[in-house]
Amino acid sequence: MMSDTNYLTTDFTLRSWFLTTDHKRIAILYFASLIVFFFIGGAAATLIRIELATPQADLVSSDVYNRLFTMHGIIMVWFFLIPSIPNTLGNFIVPLMIGARDLAFPRLNLMSWYIFMLGGCTTLFAIFAGGVDTGWTFYTPFSTLYSNSYVIVAAAGVFIAGFSSILTGLNFIVTIHRLRAPGLTWYRLPLFLWSLYATSVILVLATPVLAITLLLMATERFFGVGIFDPRIGGDPLLFQHLFWFYSHPAVYIMILPGMGVINELISCFSRKQVFGYKFVAWCSLAIAAVGFLVWGHHMFVSGQSLVASLVFSFMSFIVAVPSAIKVFNWTATLHKGSIHFDAPMLYALGFIGLFTVGGLTGLFLACLAYDVHATDTYFVVAHFHYIMVGGMVTAYFGGLHYWWPKITGRLYSEYWARTAAVLIFFGFNLTFFPQFILGAEGMPRRYHVYPPEFQVWNVLSSGGATILAVAYLMPLFYLGYSAFFGKRAPANPWDAPGLEWQTSSPPPEHNFTTQPVVTRDPYQYNEAFQAEPQNA
Amino acid sequence: MWRQWIPFWHPGLSPHSGDVDLLFTGLLIASALVVGLLFFLLTLFCARYRAGNQTDRNHRVKKSWHWEVSWTAASFVCFLGLFAWGASVFFQIYRTQIDEHDVFVVAKQWMWKTQHPGGQAEIDALHIPVKRPIRLVMASQDVIHSFYIPALRLKHDVVPGRYQDLEIEIDKPGHYHLFCAEYCGTDHSGMIGEVVAMEPADFSNWLTQQAPSSPLASEGGQLFRELGCSGCHGGGGTVRAPPLEGVYGKPVPLSDGTTVIADDRYIRDSILMPRSQVVASYQPVMPSFEGKVSEDQLLRLVIYIKSLAGHP
Known part of the structure; x- marks a missing residue:
């Protein structure tokens, strides 16, 4: 029986939304903001792909093209991918999963959303006032001396948003340490929480370095203090070291939460405990730790010493090991399960395939001699889109569909959801696989015009992008429709064992009517493949 | 093949x-x-263990550690x-092996300028003989560029403020792409050129057919006098400065007790930052030429000083 009031129906005023300290409502605030950023970044990508359908410049000028890919990168990295799973799904699910009433610092949680929006609006202002043309990497001395665009404003937006990241990471760490329900030991934590914990550690440790780097860059640009520009006594490579010291761990900020979601989906839809739970849990922390020691693999051809390159190449191969272990464990989880192919599971299976291709091509790039050829070509572009879009965005969509009944209390159309999942998979591959070939043949990235022999693969890629764009728009409609007109969802539509499924859908304002007690491992299914509730 | x-x-x-x-x-x-193994296993498991399919699900793998x-x-x-x-x-x-034939490459927004020792200069093109290692000495006038020849699977960034050596060798005559691979601003994608590999005889012909220009070393010598370098380094002046004859490629004792080989990089740094590595027993009195000479001029000065190597 549905309870009469839930977190959505306690109060309908705007004030009750914008001054809420309820983690569930803040998650919705994030969710709505991220949709806007995702489609702004996506619009830029669409224009880029249309332009690249022909070798000549026809749709936009070079200056506009450079602003488009910069905007696409900045928005997608800092205002979509990094906050996506932690701040929407994580915000909503973490307290529910550990049996708490809220995060440890509810007001800090609201503040982090306001900081995020301030940063986002600052960056959007820079983009619409005239744009930025440095690329999302802000490489010096181009960004400090030569770029004639809104560099400082855009960097200020990213700088501000960083504080939001730090506060969210801090909130998750404290929450997971302090607010676990009675009986919920570390090895009974769902793996989603292990990966969010690892993510939060990186957020807290790495983001300050980005802040320092951007501050130094702005100082050189504004005051002319020689830090990175050799003409006034600086060193351009110093910027790259500082930037990648943040930005490589940031890759793991983006992918670890996705991996966490996949654990939940694979387990739930094969009705089986995740194979090698402890290995998978510790792999998340291993990735977070080793991820700090691989940044130099972005600089193999920059002029850093050959010995440094050797060490960074070695560490990059090492960091691939725990990722490989995870893929093997997910596959082994399917063995002798009872597999259901609901939409979230289709996303999860798609994730395994796409992430594996992204990971393996990462080895090509970690391999010193091949990286000399492939770096700064479309091979790199394809590689990180397989991880970020094929991996992370697919996991985000999978998690969104999985927890949608819990968040909204409504069921979506399974038919449309499966169609979208399949379309995304094929559209994605058609968009990005040709880019591997372009890169292997030597087409550099960030090229507005290109030699005509590359056109075939660019046309295929642009065609795939059309399918992908349509597929990404579909959930906006069927999920949007279901939020208002969908069938009411039961408390546990997927027959999952997690704590979040034992409260009503949508949950009441304080999550649980009685304090849950945890008595067994996560992912507990009986011989008949039915979930065993935690405190039955 | x-x-x-x-x-x-x-x-x-x-x-x-x-x-x-x-x-x-x-x-x-x-x-x-x-990928093949994974795809096979995923397909197999998804088909065999789909919900509702009656199959043997007993004897599951319980102990996972030896698999892990x-x-x-x-x-x-x-x-x-x-x-x-x-x-x-x-x-x-x-x-990189030191070779007789050096080619000097200056990258700037948005072109590649290449110069042969004889003074033959090209823009967005580079003619080289086949089957012979060529040493490129590369410098950037402004931002970071990256010298990339896909046919050679070879690239290296050209970072402002330092020389970068790169050895290239092409075995087959032909025309090949030269790209800038590091994003460098508005016309980044227009910063492309052509590498033309020629048979050695054709290459010699090409060199002589180019518009007659003076060798880089003699242009450097002229600059050496115009900029006033010769006033002190020439020996006759009132200020005592180290003579540059025979210096190139030799070890130079420094005032801090260390020794450095006088290569391209050291000579360039000494012109731009004369007080950072002072020769032993000399006073740090030379003014910096930072901002007063372009990368092209710097190259000529370096080549001139290099040409003095044979002198006693």
Whole structure:
């Protein structure tokens, strides 16, 4: 029986939304903001792909093209991918999963959303006032001396948003340490929480370095203090070291939460405990730790010493090991399960395939001699889109569909959801696989015009992008429709064992009517493949 | 030829690019095996263990640790092999041997200027003889650029403020792409050129056919006098400065007790930052020429000083 009031129906005023300290409502605030950023970044990508359908410049000028890919990168990295799973799904699910009433610092949680929006609006202002043309990497001395665009404003937006990241990471760490329900030991934590914990550690440790780097860059640009520009006594490579010291761990900020979601989906839809739970849990922390020691693999051809390159190449191969272990464990989880192919599971299976291709091509790039050829070509572009879009965005969509009944209390159309999942998979591959070939043949990235022999693969890629764009728009409609007109969802539509499924859908304002007690491992299914509730 | 078996792949044109192609093939095969195995297992499990399908689900794997240890060890060993292979080729690629034929490359927004020792200058083009290692000495006038010849599987960034050596060799005559691979501003994608590899005889012809220009060394010598360098380094002046005859390539004792080889980089740094590495027993009195000479002029000065190497 549905309870009469839930977190959505306690109060309908705007004030009750914008001054809420309820983690569930803040998650919705994030969710709505991220949709806007995702489609702004996506619009830029669409224009880029249309332009690249022909070798000549026809749709936009070079200056506009450079602003488009910069905007696409900045928005997608800092205002979509990094906050996506932690701040929407994580915000909503973490307290529910550990049996708490809220995060440890509810007001800090609201503040982090306001900081995020301030940063986002600052960056959007820079983009619409005239744009930025440095690329999302802000490489010096181009960004400090030569770029004639809104560099400082855009960097200020990213700088501000960083504080939001730090506060969210801090909130998750404290929450997971302090607010676990009675009986919920570390090895009974769902793996989603292990990966969010690892993510939060990186957020807290790495983001300050980005802040320092951007501050130094702005100082050189504004005051002319020689830090990175050799003409006034600086060193351009110093910027790259500082930037990648943040930005490589940031890759793991983006992918670890996705991996966490996949654990939940694979387990739930094969009705089986995740194979090698402890290995998978510790792999998340291993990735977070080793991820700090691989940044130099972005600089193999920059002029850093050959010995440094050797060490960074070695560490990059090492960091691939725990990722490989995870893929093997997910596959082994399917063995002798009872597999259901609901939409979230289709996303999860798609994730395994796409992430594996992204990971393996990462080895090509970690391999010193091949990286000399492939770096700064479309091979790199394809590689990180397989991880970020094929991996992370697919996991985000999978998690969104999985927890949608819990968040909204409504069921979506399974038919449309499966169609979208399949379309995304094929559209994605058609968009990005040709880019591997372009890169292997030597087409550099960030090229507005290109030699005509590359056109075939660019046309295929642009065609795939059309399918992908349509597929990404579909959930906006069927999920949007279901939020208002969908069938009411039961408390546990997927027959999952997690704590979040034992409260009503949508949950009441304080999550649980009685304090849950945890008595067994996560992912507990009986011989008949039915979930065993935690405190039955 | 095995290299032609890779679909959509144009074989490389130097000894090193063959090694890189072989490495690429190795990586492709390893990846194909992993993807194939994974796809097979996923399909098999999804088909056999789909919900509702009656099949044997007893005797599940309970103890997982020996599986974990095996695939961890297997991944690690494979990765170690790929790492070592990639690293060994890498050190081959970036090895430079001093060769008689240096070519000087100046990158700037948005063009490649190349200059041969005889003074022949080109823009967005580079003519070289085949089957002979050429040493490029590269400098950037403004932002970071990256010198990239896909046919050689070779690139290196050109970072402002330092010289970068790169050895190239092409085995087959022809026209090849030269790209800027590091984003450098508005016309980044227009910063492309052509490398023309020619038979040695054709190359000699080409060199002589170019518009007559004075060798870079003599232009450097003229600059040396115009900028006033000769006033002190020429020996006759009132200020005592180290003589530059015979210095190039030799060890130079510094005032802090260390020794440095007087190569291109040291000479360039000494012109721009004369007080950072002062020759022993001399006073740090030379003014900096930072901002007073362009990369083109710097190159000529360096080449001039290099041309004095044979003098006593």
